Amino acid sequence: MNAELPRRAWLRQNAAAVAGLVFGGAATAATRRAASPHRLVWQIDPKKCVQCGRCMTNCVLVPSAVKCVHNFDQCGYCRLCFGYFDPGATELTTAAENQMCPTGAIRRRFIEPPYYEYSIVEDLCTGCGKCVKGCTTFGNGSLQLQILHHRCVQCNECAIARRCPAQAIHRVPVEHAYRMKSQAASVTATWRHKEDGPAHA
Amino acid sequence: MPKRSRIWAWSWTLVVAASVLVASGVQRFPKPDFRSGYTVPQYTPPAVERTAAREWLDVGLLTGGLVLAGYFALARRSRRGLWILSVASLVWFGLVRKGCVCPVGSIQNVVLGLVSPADGIPWTVAGIFLLPLVAALVVGRVFCAGVCPLGAIQDLVIFRWRPLPLWLRQFLGMIPPTYLAFAVANVAVGAGFWICRYDPFVGLFRRSGPAGLIALGWILLLIGTVVPRPYCRFLCPYGVLLGWCSQLSRRHLTISPDQCIQCRLCEESCPFDAIRVPTPPHPDRAAARRRMVYALVLAPAWVVLGAVAGWAAADPLAAKVHPDCALAAELRTEESTGKKEQSWETRVFRASGRPLEQAEEADRDARRRLRRAWAWAGAWVGGVFAVRRIALGRRSELADYVPDRGQCLSCGRCFAYCPREYVRLGELDGIRGQP
Incomplete structure (x- = not known):
């Protein structure tokens, strides 16, 4: 390599220092301006969810990282469970044609007449949200779509969030990685606070 | 009060009460009293795999x-x-x-x-x-x-x-x-x-x-x-x-x-054409200098051209790029054809009860910001192009393969x-x- 002029070397060193400062400063500023640099994960707000079915089709994973979960605490143990039974069901039996779920991912367990306990077989659920629609429309809404965090690969831009018509998917602090409907109110409140807080500061 | 309107009033009260109940987290159907000693299980979602330690x-x-x-x-x-x-x-x-x-x-x-x-x-x-x-x-x-x-x-x-x-x-x-x-x-x-x-x-x-x-x-x-x-x-x-x-x-x-x-x-060992070869000094130095002057003089023109191109491209592409513009475009199509709620996006917007004007406002705002941002981006690209042209004409003092x-x-x-x-x-x- 030919010997460089000292002047050029000096210029280059200064330019390198400036470049380092610019990139370092940008990265630091991007960190510092957060209210508190939370680690964030994607999650669905079930209160905003309209069960459009895109969670099943738009995830980069097949099958989707979105699954139906059953928050038993909210369940009304309806005799005619609209999450389990198809509206056109002729009998309230476990026959496939009577079930809402296209993959038979909802299992029911007899408790006592006339109550059954419904649970989701995670491996069978495709996240289509049909049962969620039934339960939300006619029941308590204890069946909810959630992004399961042992499946989600945390894309930098969630492919479902981008196509969600209700904008129900946001990044949430990892401490509140799930947003069950009963808790959604409080979680949303903290999230809103975080969104608004520093903007006015 | 006539009977019919009283029934309406009652049912409206019920609907409002029900929605308030649901919104405040009170359940539509209370949990039954189980006689068999059944306890309601607690759902625990799977743990987050991405821990801080992993990151x-x-x-x-x-x-x-x-x-x-x-x-x-x-x-x-x-x-x-x-x-x-x-x-x-x-x-x-x-x-x-x-x-x-x-x-x-x-x-x-x-x-x-x-x-x-x-x-x-x-x-x-x-x-x-x-x-x-x-x-x-x-x-x-x-x-x-x-x-x-x-x-x-x-x-x-x-x-x-x-x-x-x-x-x-x-x-x-x-x-x-x-x-x-x-x-x-x-x-x-x-x-x-x-x-x-x-x-x-x-x-x-x-x-x-x-x-x-x-x-x-x-x-x-x-x-x-x-x-x-x-x-x-x-x-x-x-x-x-x-x-x-x-x-x-x-x-x-x-x-x-x-x-x-x-x-x-x-010379040909690099698959990425990243080896600079020693170049002899340019035979016609006056011509080289003339080209350099042209490149320098034209530099601001490239910047302006880039900015104008970015600005001009923003509006036609806005509906493809920005979600707010896409929604407004869909709503406009629906209004003109008369077929409402053709997509989930418009269905959700109409169900929210917000006025159409709000979507139009968001659209205008997004377009304004997009035009400005793309003009800056275009200007910057023009600048990079100009600098590269100048660098191309720069006299090389290279003696070795580097x-x-x-x-x-x-x-x-x-x-x-x-x-x-x-x-x-x-x-x-x-x-x-x-x-």
Whole structure:
């Protein structure tokens, strides 16, 4: 390599220092301006969810990282469970044609007449949200779509969030990685606070 | 009050009461009293796999990988070491970690963190963005050769190559800065993460993804057999930043371990056309100077042209780029055809009861910001183009074969072509290594 002029070397060193400062400063500023640099994960707000079915089709994973979960605490143990039974069901039996779920991912367990306990077989659920629609429309809404965090690969831009018509998917602090409907109110409140807080500061 | 309206009033009260109940979290159907002693189970969702420790581990591995790559490229001068490191990085950062967040995509997180305080980034992401750039400032683009999984997957398929003509390299080389500028502009106006959306290889790492992108990944790999590393050289937006840092790097990989003997053996060793060859002084210096003056005078014109092009392109493309503009366009179509609620987006908007004017307002606002951001992006691209034209006409004082610091990915393929390398290794007599 030919010997460089000292002047050029000096210029280059200064330019390198400036470049380092610019990139370092940008990265630091991007960190510092957060209210508190939370680690964030994607999650669905079930209160905003309209069960459009895109969670099943738009995830980069097949099958989707979105699954139906059953928050038993909210369940009304309806005799005619609209999450389990198809509206056109002729009998309230476990026959496939009577079930809402296209993959038979909802299992029911007899408790006592006339109550059954419904649970989701995670491996069978495709996240289509049909049962969620039934339960939300006619029941308590204890069946909810959630992004399961042992499946989600945390894309930098969630492919479902981008196509969600209700904008129900946001990044949430990892401490509140799930947003069950009963808790959604409080979680949303903290999230809103975080969104608004520093903007006015 | 007539009977009919009283019934209406009652049912409305019921509906309102029901919605208030649901909204306040009180259940529509209370839980029954079980007589069999059944207790309601508690649902516990699966734990978050991405712990803080795991993220810091990745930052640590990235740092270690960069140090190792620098060691292999500069101190040890080992192509094999770099190759093993890049395969290990492909396995870990690509196939095991499946992509996100990577330094290439982290540009967008940094920009988003800068423009919207609510989306401030964690230190781990800041580190992932910064570490390869710092490494490039010290030892050049060792990240590209040793650590980047996107680079590694392309490096593995290189089969044979021919030097690309300069004009084609210059032309294709304008794509990365353009991509970078418009991706940054889009993040700044809330139009999404385009670099991640069109990442051609992450789908291959995950073995699932949109069919079009998987196909694009395979096509790029196929092209990469004869035009080595097409994504790195002619698309990668992070490569632009790395190239700048590498231009200014304190040290850099060298072709010869000590001195160039001008044997020309390395001339065609570089698959990426990143070796600068000694050029004789220009025969017609007056003409060269005239061209330089033209390039300098025309520079502001390129900037203005870029800005105007960006500004003009924003409006027609807004509905394809920004979600707010897309929604407003759909609503307008529905209003004009009379067919309402044709898509989920419009259905949700209409169900929310917000006036149409609100969507129009959001559309106007988004368009205004998009025009401004794209004008800046266009001006910047014009500036880059102008600077490159000036650099092309610059008088070269090169006497030896050296790597082009901006383009060189520090892969170390040229080592094996240099006779002086064999002298260093003691495999060749020093005298015969001389011309």
